Amino acid sequence: MKKGPHEKPPGADPGELKRRIIEFCIQQGADLVGFASVDRWDEEGSVPPEFRPRALFPDTETVIVLGIGMPLPIVETTPSILHKELYDTANIELDQIAFRLVRFLNKLGYPSYYFTRDGYGSLKVLKKRMAAAFGHVKAGYFAGLGTIGLSNNLLTPEFGSRVRLISVFTSARLEPSPMIEKELCIRCLACVKCCPKQAIKPRKDRIVGDLDKIACTEMAQELTRRRCYPCGICTKVCPIGADRKLYKQKSVMKKYLRESEALAADPDDPAYRTWTHVRKYGAWRKDELKEDD
Numbered sequence: 001m002k003k004g005p006h007e008k009p010p011g012a013d014p015g016e017l018k019r020r021i022i023e024f025c026i027q028q029g030a031d032l033v034g035f036a037s038v039d040r041w042d043e044e045g046s047v048p049p050e051f052r053p054r055a056l057f058p059d060t061e062t063v064i065v066l067g068i069g070m071p072l073p074i075v076e077t078t079p080s081i082l083h084k085e086l087y088d089t090a091n092i093e094l095d096q097i098a099f100r101l102v103r104f105l106n107k108l109g110y111p112s113y114y115f116t117r118d119g120y121g122s123l124k125v126l127k128k129r130m131a132a133a134f135g136h137v138k139a140g141y142f143a144g145l146g147t148i149g150l151s152n153n154l155l156t157p158e159f160g161s162r163v164r165l166i167s168v169f170t171s172a173r174l175e176p177s178p179m180i181e182k183e184l185c186i187r188c189l190a191c192v193k194c195c196p197k198q199a200i201k202p203r204k205d206r207i208v209g210d211l212d213k214i215a216c217t218e219m220a221q222e223l224t225r226r227r228c229y230p231c232g233i234c235t236k237v238c239p240i241g242a243d244r245k246l247y248k249q250k251s252v253m254k255k256y257l258r259e260s261e262a263l264a265a266d267p268d269d270p271a272y273r274t275w276t277h278v279r280k281y282g283a284w285r286k287d288e289l290k291e292d293d
């Protein structure tokens with residue numbers, strides 16, 4: 001007999017269900033999968049109640065957070081058409097995996113829902129109301145995928161902050177992933193020093209810095225007009241992440257820190273050629289922008 005949408009599968013074992021979910025997500029293309037019990041939002045308390053999972057989907061018991069890593073050498077070209085396309089592709093992939101996971105869980109009898117990876121229609125809208133209805137960074141932290149760094153990004157052991165996230169809310173009660181207790185951010189200040197808008201300000205009383213969201217969004221608006229949104233320089237320069245080992249990039253920090261000065265002195269500086277070549281094509285330079293672009 002066919003199962004109705006709200007029936008639990010006979011003899012469903014939460015451990016077995018979790019294993020099947022992880023297998024499904026990995027097969028669909030997710031790199032990271034974490035599980036947050038809905039109580040973590042209430043226990044920690046920093047997220048306003050109207051932005052917590054049950055305010056969006058009252059049946060939520062578990063939030064499953066999925067991540068896709070962004071290949072470091074592509075992120076390093078930012079701002080570029082190559083980075084823009086990567087960002088768009090990762091977002092589409094995540095939406096598709098989340099949509100499929102919701103349908104997978106619904107068919108198993110666990111009503112589920114997902115919140116899209118961004119959640120604003122335009123940067124103009126974002127600038128007017130500086131928030132999405134749900135935050136994946138905090139969800140990723142509660143799901144044990146990483147810790148939140150000075151830059152306000154989620155830092156993961158695998159990809160640092162070069163990771164895109166999406167959250168699936170499910171009525172299935174699943175064992176939560178352990179949260180990462182040791183801060184991954186080493187307060188190296190690379191994100192602060194390299195941010196082109198000086199939008200990240202360190203604080204003495206906590207790891208997470210103050211973020212000037214207006215300045216960051218204005219940078220994004222300029223890059224949108226140039227056809228090479230998003231910025232992501234703070235994600236590029238963050239030294240955390242095993243992806244640096246994969247790409248054998250352990251001692252690249254000096255290169256990041258002197259990039260804007262070096263390119264101002266010599267736009268063809270050979271040390272930066274692999275990045276500047278990509279930046280030259282497919283997007284407007286700043287000095288080429290016209291009013292109607």
Ligand code: SF4
Pocket residue numbers: 194195196197198199200215216217219231232233234235
């Ligand atoms: S995205 Fe760019 S402008 Fe925004 S905080 Fe990061 S480095 Fe600064």
Ligand code: SF4
Pocket residue numbers: 149150151152155184185186187188189190191192237238239240
């Ligand atoms: S760049 Fe350095 S200070 Fe900034 S988030 Fe990464 S580790 Fe922390």
